[in-house]
Amino acid sequence: MSGGDAIARRALIQGAVGAAAAPVLLGNAPAPARRKPAPKGFLWGAAISAHQSEGNNTNSDAWLAENIEPTLFKERSGDACDSYHRYDQDFALAQQLGLNCYRLGIEWARIEPSEGHFSNAELDHYARVLTACRARGLAPVVTLSHFTVPLWFAKRGGFEVADAPQLFARYCAKVAERLGGLMHLVTTFNEANIGLLVSLFPQSEAGAKLQRAA
Template sequence: MTMDRRDLLLGAGAALTPLIAAAEIKPKRPAPAGFLWGTAISAYQSEGGNTNSDAWLMENIRHSMFKERSGDACDSYHRYAEDFAIAGGLGLNCYRMGVEWARIEPSEGEFSEAELDHYARMLEACRARGLKPMVTLNHFTTPLWFAMRGGFEVPDAPALFARYCRKVAERLGGLMHMTTTFNEANIRLLVDLMPGIQNAIPAVKAAIAAAARATDSPRFSRLAYADSQVVSPIMQEAHRRAYDAIKAVRPNLPVGVTLTTQDIQSAGDPSLVAIYQRKLYGDWVEVARSHADFFGVQTYTRFVVDEQGVRPPPKGAELTLAGYEFYPQALANTIRWAHKAIGKPIYVTESGVATNDDARRIAFIDQALDGVRQCLAEGIPVHSYLYWSLLDNFEWTSGYGVPFGLVAVDRKTFKRTPRPSAAHLGAIARANLI
């Protein structure tokens, strides 16, 4: 790194000072000792150029369901030090990031020492900025070779995933603060609940068929489109094996699992909450109880349900740019559910809102933190608040039109511009008051 480059990165944190000073802090109560304030991001959505991934193929096939291609994304593969400088300069103390299986094991059984070294440099740079790294080992994407052989729909997938996790733990585990296996491991169960999913099935089948033809692999499988009844038990076994593999080489490294934990509310009596919670979580509750040191809550909204399924948002409700209801109160309810159902230390590993109105982002953060404070007052062990996301990144099939970031990213120059919401969360974190 040249001196000019180092000075530039140091300046990224300093440039935030006026915003931080201007942000209004509303003292509430001291956060618990060791509370993690931070942001979350995935490798694929921010790094760019991940050509060995199943997601890259799905973006580029003829029957793609993606509105845009990821391309260079935020170029965080090269600009990670700048991202850490911004996060550290804000006053955050945690950075949830991912490593990409497709980079680390680009072909079956062949692990890239160069890519492992790259992620080691990232973790060292993260720590140098005063940020504790929480590392996600799989965030919806897999190596193309893995998808071509059947993904998580074939019986030996758990062994392959555990082998990868062990390799990462051996090389990188000493640099991690915590790790999780799957991001939102129940994502397929969530998709099955979404209104209108039946209308999307023809397009899904066409996309998978196109991917199979493009790779000459009739067993092609991508997690986002796979049969939920098939992949759920296989992924659960993959998590258990990965947990054991990591613990075998890094017994003191906390290993957890995150689920998508939307607040389920029943439209009438008798209550249907328990029925729909079972649909959303399946057997993952039992897996988290037996094979997790902590549980990651990832909440964005509520689902109001009746006998027909999940209802559309109420008439007149404020909607986010992601299309669902603006409802930050959901977080407190899912924390309470997780505490009662799972009983492990709880970390809020994702909470955020897609909007072009940064005042509403600030309001969302404040109201979500109100719920965390209420849960702490009730004696529930909540250990973090990680906002999704630091950057406006690639939001899968929605492309770049769904801005969650505390920091805007210019799509041509990659210039990072912190929003007032970044300073707001940073001021709260610096004060360590919730």
């Protein structure tokens, strides 16, 4: 998702919130429909990718891929929708929509911008983000890797290098140690089942490649 698309999405959500409130403000609120309550503990929320929404993730592999020439990307992420600074506005919109959870990503490239060097400032930033999420009545669901990785990690071969799992686990341990108490749920990889999902759609180019490789 490009930065322009992300900004447009935020504007669309804001418009939806306003439209939903309009009948109430005008005194023409429709009669509430009879609805079956969700099971206890059911989570209904919104989800974002950190790189696509925060903006200026300059230490990641995706940032380099966006900015080299030629590039496969139609538009650079740039500032995106600046969720890095405007996260509480996003949480407020989710709260107004009646959601009870919010899935967000933590960027490894921010936490460990160079190999073996961890940023306490960025860990503190994400602590503020998770605290603000909870303050809005939203359960934080954290993704530790949403397709992007630190540039240093990508340069050494990414997840295809033998010690990659240990390096990823080290990062996860740092995050868990500092932020674990603020999370409601955590997932290591976004869409870890993407290979299976793509294979279910053989008409797609990616699905056809997987079938040929099988």
